[in-house]
Amino acid sequence: MPDTTAATLTKPNRIDRDTAGVYVIAATPFTDDGALDLASTDRMVDFYLESGVNGMTILGIMGEAPKLSSDESRSLARRILDRIDGRIPIIVGVSAAGIDPMVALTREVMDAGAAGVMVAPLQGLAPEDKVEGYFNQVARALGPDVPICLQDYPQTTNVRMSVESILKLTKAHRQIVMLKHEEWPGLGKLSRVRAETGTGDMPRLSILTGNSALFLPEEMRRGADGAMTGFAYPEMMVEVVALAAKGENDRAEDIFDAYLPLVRYEQQAGLGLAIRKETLRRRGAMASAKLRAPGPVMSKADHDDLTRLMARLEKRLKELA
Numbered sequence: 001m002p003d004t005t006a007a008t009l010t011k012p013n014r015i016d017r018d019t020a021g022v023y024v025i026a027a028t029p030f031t032d033d034g035a036l037d038l039a040s041t042d043r044m045v046d047f048y049l050e051s052g053v054n055g056m057t058i059l060g061i062m063g064e065a066p067k068l069s070s071d072e073s074r075s076l077a078r079r080i081l082d083r084i085d086g087r088i089p090i091i092v093g094v095s096a097a098g099i100d101p102m103v104a105l106t107r108e109v110m111d112a113g114a115a116g117v118m119v120a121p122l123q124g125l126a127p128e129d130k131v132e133g134y135f136n137q138v139a140r141a142l143g144p145d146v147p148i149c150l151q152d153y154p155q156t157t158n159v160r161m162s163v164e165s166i167l168k169l170t171k172a173h174r175q176i177v178m179l180k181h182e183e184w185p186g187l188g189k190l191s192r193v194r195a196e197t198g199t200g201d202m203p204r205l206s207i208l209t210g211n212s213a214l215f216l217p218e219e220m221r222r223g224a225d226g227a228m229t230g231f232a233y234p235e236m237m238v239e240v241v242a243l244a245a246k247g248e249n250d251r252a253e254d255i256f257d258a259y260l261p262l263v264r265y266e267q268q269a270g271l272g273l274a275i276r277k278e279t280l281r282r283r284g285a286m287a288s289a290k291l292r293a294p295g296p297v298m299s300k301a302d303h304d305d306l307t308r309l310m311a312r313l314e315k316r317l318k319e320l321a
Contacts, residue, residue, distance in 0.1 A: 013089045015116040015147045017177045017198075018225075019206040020245070021054025022237045023091060025230035027277055028063045028076060029286040034293075036072050038079050040286040045083045047285035051234040054226070056080070057118060057149075059093040061156055062230040062273060067292040070101065074108060081112045089115030091149055091228075097122070099141050106142050116147035118180060121159040132165050139173040149178040149228075153210065163192045170197060170205050180228050182210035187222055194223030212267045213237050217253045220244035231266060232279035233259055233313075258316040262309050271296045275306060282310070 026048065029040035048056060058080055059065040059073055068076065077092055084090055092109040094117045096102040106117050119138055125131050139148065150169065154160050170176050181190050190207060198204030208228035209219040213236070216227055220241060227237045236259045243252035256263075266272050266279070274296045278289040291297075298306075 013086055013113070013115050015055075015089055015091060015149065015178055015206065017204040017206055019055075019089075019178060019208075020225035020241075022052075022226050022234060022241055023055035023057050023089075023208055023228040024048050024051075024053045024234045024237070025057045025060045025062045025210075025228060026080070027230060027273075027280060027286070028059075028065075028068065030288060030290040030292060032288045032290055034290060036068075036076060037287060038075070040288070041076065041079050042083050043287075044280070044285045045080055047280075047283070048234060049084075049087065052238040053088065053234050054238075055089040055091065055115065056084070057091040057093065057228055060118065060230075061093075061120075061153070062276070063093070064273075064292055064295075065093055065095075070105070073105065077105075077109050077114075078112055081109070081114065084113075086113060091116050091118050093118045093120075093151075095120040095151070099137065102138070103141050106146055110146055116149055116178070117142065118149040118151050120151040120153060120157050121161070122157075124158045126159065128160070128162060128165055131159060131161060132168060135169050135176075136172065139169075139175060142175070144173075144175050146175055147178070148173070148176045149180050149208075150176055151180040151182070153180070153182040155182070155184060163189060163196065166193060166205075167196060167202060170203055171201070174203070176205075178206040178208065180210060181207050181219075181224070182229075184211055184215075187215065187218055190219060190224060191222045212263055212272065213240075213256075214263055214267055216240055217244065217249065217256050220252070221249060230276060231259075231263060232276045232283065232285075233262065254320060258320055259313060262313055265305065265309055271298070271302070274298050275302070278303070278306060279310070282306075 029037040031037045092114045094105045210229040240252045281289040
């Protein structure tokens with residue numbers, strides 16, 4: 001029988017080893033009373049599309065996926081996939097405590113038109129051979145026709161993955177096509193993964209980076225293919241990635257520097273998501289900045305800081321125009 005796996009993995013709107021650009025991690029809109037807000041979900045999708053992103057990632061950590069029921073996760077994914085209607089690729093976070101629910105969600109979203117799935121290691125999993133064993137099991141369970149983005153986010157998962165493990169998994173499983181690189185500090189790791197993939201018998205690996213885009217210019221110079229994070233001004237990431245891809249690094253950094261105070265402010269541990277959702281609300285992307293409990297609430301001083309930073313950004317952008 002002919003091997004159709006490669007054709008399946010590279011069909012339109014599927015992520016692959018050359019995927020590049022900005023895949024914004026979408027927030028999950030709630031009403032003020034904490035219910036899933038599907039009307040705001042449509043607004044948010046339109047907002048992201050208008051910003052020029054190349055793709056979206058949904059049901060991630062920033063999307064408060066652990067606070068959603070399985071029915072809510074499916075409802076949100078279907079709503080977004082329907083709204084996008086194939087215009088850009090959608091990656092769905094399917095990480096779960098068990099393999100069976102991961103497989104069930106993966107099958108549903110892939111049948112609905114998802115471009116691939118993102119999987120993080122189980123919380124605190126160690127030593128490293130168990131991490132490798134876990135992803136071997138995941139890859140077999142999801143099957144060879146489902147493109148996988150490997151999420152490396154030790155600040156949240158408390159799991160350290162070495163470059164050697166990433167390379168081993170990339171070589172062993174053709175469906176592992178992308179690395180969501182979010183270790184901090186991690187520029188050296190990124191450089192190694194880029195240098196040691198796509199050579200000889202080691203397949204290339206698409207690398208998209210996170211950490212609220214805090215190191216985006218440096219990451220692009222180190223060989224990243226783009227960004228996968230949820231900064232509330234995705235148009236900045238789109239412009240910086242496009243400029244860096246053309247080698248216009250000085251202009252890319254000028255643009256980035258204008259947004260840096262807000263990037264930094266959003267990066268605050270604990271409070272960052274509340275700031276991001278409030279910024280998205282102010283920009284018209286959703287009706288409410290509600291976070292589901294447990295979650296922080298911005299103080300008046302926090303709101304005042306954000307107001308000032310957004311005003312300063314508008315002034316700086318006019319100067320750069």
